[in-house]
Amino acid sequence: MLVISFWAVGIVLIIAQTTLLEYLPLWLGRPDVVFVLVAFIAYRFAWIPGILLVFALSWVLDVVAGIYLGLYPLVCLLAFTALKTLTNKSPVKESTYQIPLVGLSYFLSQIFFYFVNSILLPDMLPEWSWPGALQRTVLVVLSAIPLFILFNRLYEYIQKRRLRGKPPRRRSQRAI
16 A cells, blocks of 8 residues: 555656646756655665665656656666665664755766766767756755655555554344
8 A cells, every 4th residue: 555655646746747847947947856755765665665666656757758768767776775775774863864865865866867878878968067966956955855744744644544454343242
């Protein structure tokens, strides 16, 4: 139930990112809300369901809006693995490192994405822009704060609902 719910949330975010956020002006920037969901999945889900969910969502986004098939899933899976490895059994309180690690991983994934694109498309590659990369990173960090609150509430709601379950039935007392 949890994986299906977050898959549906991811599909809604993909639709919003590829349609609604495209209308924002370029100077304002467009946050990558699917990457924020990937980071949340890395923090909350186990390895196997998390990898399957991240791959499915990043593959859908890559099919919808990708230039080279497989590049966005590769970046998302690497970010998921890095975040999951860094935060697995961490003694530091979650709220201390979650948002900064989202920003750092997004910044590093932009560099990796640019590097791979420079190998695949050296002719069509735009110039690297440090201010642009930092602006996109700040937008992702700022959008991660409310999205993490929303995702966390949904996660806790589904967990509580699943734990509650159905109350046991009482047997009717019949006379024998």
